[in-house]
Amino acid sequence: MKKILNDPFRYVDEMLEGLCAAHPQHYQQRGPHGRVIARAGGAVSGKVGLVTGGGSGHLPVFTGYVGKGLLDACAIGDVFASPSVDQMADAIHAADGGAGVLLIYGNYGGDVMNFDMAAEMVDMEGIATETALVADDVASAPLAEREKRRGVAGMVYGFKLAGAKAEAGADLPTVAATARKALDATRSIGVALTPCTVPQVGKPTFQLGEDEMEIGMGIHGEPGIQRGKLQTADEIASTMVDALLEDMPLASGDRVSVMCNSLGATPPEELYIVHRYVAGRLRELGAEIVMPLVGRYATSMEMAGMSVTFCRLDEELEQLLQAPCDCAFWRV
Amino acid sequence: MKKILNDPFRYVDEMLEGLCAAHPQHYQQRGPHGRVIARAGGAVSGKVGLVTGGGSGHLPVFTGYVGKGLLDACAIGDVFASPSVDQMADAIHAADGGAGVLLIYGNYGGDVMNFDMAAEMVDMEGIATETALVADDVASAPLAEREKRRGVAGMVYGFKLAGAKAEAGADLPTVAATARKALDATRSIGVALTPCTVPQVGKPTFQLGEDEMEIGMGIHGEPGIQRGKLQTADEIASTMVDALLEDMPLASGDRVSVMCNSLGATPPEELYIVHRYVAGRLRELGAEIVMPLVGRYATSMEMAGMSVTFCRLDEELEQLLQAPCDCAFWRV
Amino acid sequence: MAESLTTEVLRDAIRRLSAQAESCADELSAIDGALGDGDLGVTLVRGMRSVAEQADDLPPDLGAALLQCAKALVSLSGSTYGTLLATGVMSAAKAVRGRTEVGWRETADLLGGALEAMQRRGKAELGDKTVLDAVAATVEALRLAETPDAMLPAARQAVREAIAEFRDRAARQGRARMFGENSVGKDDPGMVAWLRLLEGLA
């Protein structure tokens, strides 16, 4: 896949420069190397801070979701690579308004190691942190080993719901508990149609035949659960919805937000074709869709494919989902 | 390029079904075949209606921009194909609040023919219309033959500025004049890196070598002005900015909105790298960027590439740009 | 041919044209496939079906009847041909508004007016190798005809000659234009379609 870039090793830094130049009212670069993005207004005094972090190449994830009602700061690694411990510590500092900081990010080895370390470092300075790991990808491990699952698009619900809770003034244990409740009620699964290319590597992350797709593939090309011939939208959607419902059954009367998310190249036209099917399935079940999200919420640069996420809502979560939020990529 | 779809001949209809299922608060299907999308609330009595139309495959263009402060209705053709005269007439009816209707759409032969015909038809029923043609693509004809230029991403500024004027209660001649003033101050140019595939056709719309790009290519693959080796982001951006400035010089103190728009597959990361360059160039000139737009505003499904648009603002246009608007794809 | 055009005559013509569209559809789509997107047959069938569906409800006012036909013609397709035909019919509708009868000598002028409207609509010139050149040939033949019965045969003959004449020229409008010199030697789909319609009227 062809890319519009200059030096591949400056990809992330130039991207962040452009991001902050375009949206100075939302984002501010921080840290000695500019690899932390904080809310333009800085930390909110007395509010629990929300910090995330991870590799680049997933916009709006992670950086994009820094904003009111969402995150306070984000540590940014190279494309598909973990940020460093001190970038994470810088992000925690940038988010700390004196009420502690929730670390909410995807379950990837390097990120976990580094965030744990950063948390210990700031702990010695007296900043309390809690962690909520996103592990929503049902294709990445069986339900019995749920803690091994990868974090994918479902993290957006984590950001939104915990972000709204923090904005409402809840304390750190409460915000952490809400984040965990939200993530516990969130399940995702994806399908990849083409790979993408990490700029510093210069060749596709994996190979997929001209007429093949892989259901359950991770956002960095991690192996999925079913590789086969490209199927119709309804067939693909049906496989994905079945997998989600098996993992988290929905019943008549349940209220649920659904996200049909493009991994990058797949256009919204196709997402709507899939949404049409997904909405039909939930209607059959008698479940009610609340605030469906259709678009590019968590991507892998120019990868073709998509993911479907269900987030089952109780009254509290539904209110938090509808609460206002504002960043350059999403406004409620 | 692989697509997630069912019957290629139902691509547009299933897409519209999904769109309205996901966003019933924004969109409503109209017309005997559902090929008109109107604001969920219907026409606004006493307000000038804004109607557009064109082929599918460009989301958010055209349909997506139906909403408050933007369009009232849209006629929707098959992918890259003109809607029919009677769909356009239906759209005009759906938008008519008794104060006349502005037709604002891209300068493509079939669309012009059909909209002119539709205008004559509704004229016989007493609905007054005016037309504002979008012809912003500087690569599609020299300045001397400006009326032959194609309409591309710049139409979004037309929708926004005329939409805000209509929302403010201006009469049809005034809204039309504002639309023309806005479009007159708008210039775009694009670069294509890969083709896209029309579902009903099933093969790419054109060929481009593994390491090639084409500057000035149209959003349906119409020929551009310079095909050559893929260059760096700054080189590409420099060629595009030069072309725009030659066509519409900007001077110190000018206020201008810039749009870095992905044609589909090109991720926002790369748009920000280009925005960084474009912002630098305008800063050098002493021109002030107002409300830059970076994202997917006018696409060609999964085509890789991007366009840059400049919209030079006077006081009135700047106020209209900042005025509130709301659709599923854009909120100000 | 009847001495004058009435809604009754129009109704009869619609039935013939509609039947003719069905039987020529495949041929026309194939020709359009060679120089365009291959939808011309389908376009004509759909358009004529929707006109025929309401043939029974046409009012005696010829202007109103033709307007109704024009609207029906554009009810489905987003194609150039449908829009152009509808444009022509609408021009005629405006010209005879309020009348229930039009004498045979007037029909050439009616079609001439339609031709002008179609030219304005499509921004094409005579000589661009489009349906316009077939319509122009028809207008000329109708003007020269000395009796009502001589009209149609003369028109068909003139259009056949026009098709032959344009065969070896390059198309300068619509999708066929993209074929450039490759359009030389091929008949313009729109002209052939016009000939088939005239043949169907007899």
Next chain:
Amino acid sequence: MAESLTTEVLRDAIRRLSAQAESCADELSAIDGALGDGDLGVTLVRGMRSVAEQADDLPPDLGAALLQCAKALVSLSGSTYGTLLATGVMSAAKAVRGRTEVGWRETADLLGGALEAMQRRGKAELGDKTVLDAVAATVEALRLAETPDAMLPAARQAVREAIAEFRDRAARQGRARMFGENSVGKDDPGMVAWLRLLEGLA
């Protein structure tokens, strides 16, 4: 080796380790290239440079000095090795907080504590063929050493043996794990890096 660990001794060790990192960088990156992403040499150089930069400013409180080292270690890289080393150093920092001197017999326990912290951090087991196995061998050798001067030679010998022992096993952690059986026969980059650091200390 000195009889006890002080900030002065630490400062001297940092200078040696830093020089050693520079001279082994290419070798280590090459080994990491064969079983990972090839950044281990760069990681070590960057990390040690940033530790060395502030060696002169280290306070006499050993705990504070080590904490400062840990922070400097993670200042640049997002790599596993950097995080693990920093984790170990931070564990030691906590253990000696407020002290200015640590006797040589205690160092084995300090490193043992660091090992446990690294294990917790990386969620790896001993035997997974990682740097942990080299650190474990080091702890064992330090425990058995009878004089300060015997410590380093014994540790180096033990790590060389560990590397040889693990060579024919498959890696079970980190990027090397993806190589599966292809990792058999290859040395773990993290273990080799640990050996080179020990060699640099002498």
